[in-house]
Amino acid sequence: xxKTTQPPSMDCAEGRAANLPCNHSTISGNEYVYWxxxxxxxxxxxxxxxxxxxxxxxxxxxIITEDRKSSTLILPHATLRDTAVYYCIVRxxxxxxxxxxxxxxxxxxVIP
Amino acid sequence: xxxxxxxxxxxxxxxxxxxxxxxxQDMDHENMFWYRQDPGLGLRLIYFSYDVKMKxxxxxxxxxxxxxxxxxxxxxxxxxxxxNQTSMYLCxxxxxxxxxxxxxxxxxGTRLLVL
Numbered sequence: 001x002x003k004t005t006q007p008p009s010m011d012c013a014e015g016r017a018a019n020l021p022c023n024h025s026t027i028s029g030n031e032y033v034y035w036x037x038x039x040x041x042x043x044x045x046x047x048x049x050x051x052x053x054x055x056x057x058x059x060x061x062x063i064i065t066e067d068r069k070s071s072t073l074i075l076p077h078a079t080l081r082d083t084a085v086y087y088c089i090v091r092x093x094x095x096x097x098x099x100x101x102x103x104x105x106x107x108x109x110v111i112p
Numbered sequence: 113x114x115x116x117x118x119x120x121x122x123x124x125x126x127x128x129x130x131x132x133x134x135x136x137q138d139m140d141h142e143n144m145f146w147y148r149q150d151p152g153l154g155l156r157l158i159y160f161s162y163d164v165k166m167k168x169x170x171x172x173x174x175x176x177x178x179x180x181x182x183x184x185x186x187x188x189x190x191x192x193x194x195x196n197q198t199s200m201y202l203c204x205x206x207x208x209x210x211x212x213x214x215x216x217x218x219x220x221g222t223r224l225l226v227l
Contacts, residue, residue: 032213043116043202043218044155091214100216102155 004088009107012082018075020106022088025069032091033064034100035073037084044087044102047073078110115139116219118203124225131190133222135203144186145204145216146170146178155202161186193226200224 005023012018024033034049048055048062050071055062061074075082087105119134135144145160147170157170159178167178175197179187186205190197200223204216 034215036218041221041223043204043221046215046217049213049215100155104152104154 004090004103006086006088006103006106008104009109011109011111012075012078014080014110014112015077018073018078018082018108018110020073020075020086020088020108021070022072023070024088024090027068027090033062033068033071034089034091035060035062036087036089036100036102037082038087038105039081039084047086049091078108080110080112082108083110084108116203116205116217118201118219118222120222121220122223122225124227125190125193126227127194129190129193129226131193131224131226133188133190133201133203133224135186135188135205135219136184137186137203137205137217138184139205139207139217140183141205141207141217142183143206143214143216144180145206146176146186146188147202147204148172148199149202149221150199158188193224195226198224198226 032049032051035047036044038044047059050062064071085105085107087102089100116137125131143162146158147155149155156172158176161167161180164183177189200221202221203219206214206216
């Protein structure tokens with residue numbers, strides 16, 4: 001399984017960009033990088049996913065390095081409501097099951 | 113928008129009781145999943161289902177069973193609740209199977225306390 005490594009916690013000033021890093025050095029060629037977040041006492045919320053190109057949607061941008069060994073989730077203008085635990089997940093090959101392996105994530109605190 | 117709902121947000125049960133947790137999704141997804149989440153352990157898959165009446169064990173199926181009689185509904189059953197089953201239970205659903213682009217959508221969770 002490709003594993004991910006994230007810092008346990010980060011702070012970000014409100015209105016600034018939040019850049020959340022993730023290392024996935026053992027990722028294989030057909031594995032996607034997914035980002036979810038979980039606000040306290042709620043279910044995880046899908047944010048974005050990508051394979052090798054940078055991706056952007058209404059919530060965030062995902063930058064994946066050329067060697068695919070790391071990625072960064074960018075929240076362009078963080079708000080207090082973005083305070084949550086952010087999970088970087090590498091999607092297992094489907095033949096081994098359809099589950100997502102959530103690690104312990106990064107606890108992002110947006111500071112007023 | 114995909115909507116996944118769970119029957120209860122909070123539940124308190126006694127040891128030995130049979131507990132039913134219900135999950136409903138409204139997007140005609142084939143796949144449905146039950147996870148539990150515990151501090152320091154992340155999310156762990158209990159069971160999943162890729163079709164009506166089909167089920168597969170996840171990483172920690174012991175002490176649990178599931179039922180999928182209709183496509184939109186996936187039930188988790190604790191046959192005889194124990195205190196070590198106190199946890200947050202999360203249901204998820206997804207549309208595409210056997211594809212690395214599968215995206216799972218989660219319900220709000222049920223926090224179960226077994227006394």
